[in-house]
C-alpha cells in the first residue's frame with residue numbers, strides 16, 4: 445500500500461475576497477501535495493473556509509444579506525480562484541457544512557463530559573477584527589498585538605477549555621519532537637512567549653452573537669472560533685466517526701500556516717487533540733508574510749488586487765513560480781507587480797522558455813525532429829550529465845526540508861547549465877561538419893533529457909508549463925518512478941511549438 449500524506453492549509457475567513465497572501469500558502473501547499481503525489485504517496489490535500497464569527501455576521505448585516513449568503517458568494521469566487529491557480533485540493537471544507545457542524549457539537553460535548561470544557565465567566569480584552577482574546581501582558585501599547593487596534597473589556601458567561609492542564613504535556617511535546625514546529629525560531633517564540641509564562645484556560649463559547657455552531661446542550665452559546673476552526677482538520681475525515689478516511693489519513697503530516705496563527709496550531713490544537721486522546725500532527729510550518737511595500741496585505745486596508753488579474757495578465761505559472769521562488773520559505777517577502785515581472789522574465793522566459801525553444805528548434809532544423817542517443821560523448825558533457833542524474837536527489841532533499849525556493853533554484857541551476865552547454869558546444873558550428881552529425885545529435889539528446897528530467901520535477905510547481913514541455917517533446921508525462929528511464933527516441937515532428945513565455949515589458 446502506498447504511504448499516505450495529509451497536508452492542509454488554514455481554512456481562510458471569507459469575510460472579504462481572497463488576496464495574494466492566501467494564494468501564497470495555497471500554492472505552496474499545492475506544490476508540496478503535487479510533489480508527494482508524483483513520488484507515489486496517497487495524498488490528501490485539504491483547504492477550506494472558516495465561516496463563523498462576529499466579523500462575518502457584521503459584514504453580512506452591512507451588506508444586507510444573511511451570513512450564509514454573504515459567504516457563499518465569496519466561496520464561489522475562492523473556488524474559481526483556486527481553479528485558475530491549478531490548485532489540486534482533494535477536499536474543500538466549509539465550517540458551515542452540515543457534517544462539520546454536527547461533528548463539532550459532538551467534539552464539544554465529549555470535551556465537556558471529560559471535564560476539559562467547563563462553564564465560567566469571561567472577563568477580558570477582546571479584539572473584534574481579529575476575534576481574539578488577549579491578556580493584559582500580551583497587548584502592545586495597550587492595543588491588539590496582531591493588528592494594533594483597540595481592544596474592548598468584556599464580561600460574559602462562557603465555556604472554557606482547560607488549556608492550562610496541558611502545559612506540561614506541551615512542553616514535553618516540544619522537547620521530544622524538535623521538528624514539530626518549523627522554522628525552529630517559531631518554536632522558541634511559542635515556548636518562551638506563551639507556554640513558559642503559563643497557559644491560561646481558553647474561552648471557547650460566546651453569547652454575544654449568533655453566527656456560529658450552537659452548543660447543543662446550552663443553546664444560548666455558540667462555539668467560538670478555535671474548537672470550530674481547528675477541528676476542521678479531523679471532521680473532514682469523518683471524526684468522531686471511525687471512518688476509513690480518518691484511520692488512513694490522520695494524523696496530518698503537515699499543517700501549513702502563516703506565522704500569525706502558529707500559536708493556535710501549536711498550542712491550542714495539540715492540547716485539544718491530547719484531550720481527545722488523538723495522535724498529534726507531525727509538523728506545523730509557520731511561513732512568513734507577503735507584504736506590499738513593507739506593510740501587511742490587508743483585507744481591511746484593501747491594498748490589493750484580485751489575484752485573478754495577475755493570472756490573466758501574466759499567466760498562472762508566473763504567479764505560482766513567483767510565490768514559490770521569490771521568498772526564502774519561512775521569511776517575509778515583498779510582493780509587487782514589478783518583482784513578479786522581473787522574476788518571470790529572468791527565470792521563466794530567459795532561462796526555461798529560451799532553452800526549450802532553442803533545443804526543439806535545433807532538433808527540428810538539423811534532424812527533422814528525430815533525436816536518439818548516439819552516445820558520442822565528450823568531456824564537456826560530464827557536468828551536465830552528472831547534474832541531470834543528481835537532480836532528483838537534490839530536489840528531494842530540499843523538499844524534505846521544506847526549502848521550496850531552494851528546490852526550484854536547483855532545478856533552474858540545471859536549466860542554466862543547459863544554456864551554458866549550448867553556448868559551450870555551439871551546435872550550429874558542429875552542424876557545419878557532416879562528419880560530426882552523431883556528436884550534434886548527442887548534444888541535442890543530452891539537452892532534451894535534461895529538459896525532460898527538469899520538467900518531471902517542475903510538474904509539482906508549474907504544472908501547466910511542465911505539460912507544455914512534455915507536449916513539445918511529444919512524450920508522456922513522467923512521474924518520479926520513471927524519471928530516469930531515458931527516452932529511447934524523440935520524434936518531434938516539424939512544427940515549432942509556441943514559446944512557453946513571452947517576455948513582459950518592464951515599466
Ligand code: ME8
Pocket residue numbers: 453454455456457458464465466468469494673674676700701702703704705732733734735740741
Ligand atoms: O487566520 N502573506 O484566516 P485568514 C502570507 N480562519 N500568507 C498570508 C497573508 C500574507 N500577507 N495573508 C494571509 C485565519 N495569509 C483563520 C485560520 S485555521 C484552523 C483558521 C494566509 O483568512 C496565511 O496562511 O486570516 C495565514 O495564516 C492565513 O492566510 C490567514 O487567513
